[in-house]
Amino acid sequence: MHTQTIPDSTYRAALEWTDPSQFELPAEGSPEEAQMLARVETLFTDYSEDALAANVEQVYADKVYFRDAFRHLESAAEIREYLIEGLAPLEGAEFVFHKILRSGGDYYIDWTMRLDFKKTPTGTWEESIGMTRMRFNNEGKVIFHQDYWDPTDIVYQRIPIAKQLIAYVKGKM
Numbered sequence: 001m002h003t004q005t006i007p008d009s010t011y012r013a014a015l016e017w018t019d020p021s022q023f024e025l026p027a028e029g030s031p032e033e034a035q036m037l038a039r040v041e042t043l044f045t046d047y048s049e050d051a052l053a054a055n056v057e058q059v060y061a062d063k064v065y066f067r068d069a070f071r072h073l074e075s076a077a078e079i080r081e082y083l084i085e086g087l088a089p090l091e092g093a094e095f096v097f098h099k100i101l102r103s104g105g106d107y108y109i110d111w112t113m114r115l116d117f118k119k120t121p122t123g124t125w126e127e128s129i130g131m132t133r134m135r136f137n138n139e140g141k142v143i144f145h146q147d148y149w150d151p152t153d154i155v156y157q158r159i160p161i162a163k164q165l166i167a168y169v170k171g172k173m
Contacts (some may be wrong), residue, residue, distance in 0.1 A: 004069045005148065016067035018135045018144040025136060028102055036140035037100055037107070044095040044111070049084050056080035061141040068096020068147040092116040092125075107134045113149070 026032035043051070043059045060066070061078035073079050087093060092115075099110045109132045114125045130149025137143045 004067065010072065010145070011063070011067070014144055018065060020135055023136065023138050025104065025105050026140070029038060032140070035100075036136060037141070038141065040134070041097050044099070045095045047083075047087075047095060049087055051085045052080060052087075056083065059142055060145075061089050061137050061139070061143045064145065066145045068115070068145075069151040089116055089118055091118050091122055104136060107136070108132070109134065142161075 019065075026036060029140050039055075045053050046055075056078040056079055060075055060079050064074060064079065066073040066079050071082055073082060094114045096112045096114065097109060098112065101108045101110075104150060111130055111132065113128045113130060115128075116123065116125050128149055128151070130147060132148070133144070133146045134142050135144035
């Protein structure tokens with residue numbers, strides 16, 4: 001069963017093989033670091049099928065640890081297909097990056113995801129905040145991507161039975 005935040009053996013192994021001490025990363029604040037991070041931000045701010053198809057493999061390494069609220073993936077090709085499939089129920093999607101922090105070789109991205117679902121009137125954007133932890137290889141490609149966000153309000157509430165269960169649980173807390 002997939003979980004987003006339980007530190008399972010796959011997560012622990014990924015922390016080991018992506019340990020930043022094994023890679024030569026750009027100097028903090030350097031133009032090379034800015035370019036590396038700009039590729040990530042551009043990928044998520046131009047969140048369309050064409051842009052994802054063209055750019056995911058420019059941002060993510062062939063071998064990668066990727067885990068979000070729904071999936072655990074291990075290759076750039078899998079990530080590309082997953083992100084494109086995720087556009088199916090949407091009129092539009094965008095991410096707003098607020099802050100990127102570096103701690104050693106780990107990067108933390110504070111973002112807001114905005115989704116415009118086809119089943120709602122056009123322009124009815126729903127928002128959710130989140131954080132992503134990333135690590136990069138020598139080529140400046142992402143090799144570790146761990147999302148931290150709660151999909152209950154923006155996604156799970158769209159499923160009738162889940163919506164009722166979430167409302168019940170929130171009412172009891």
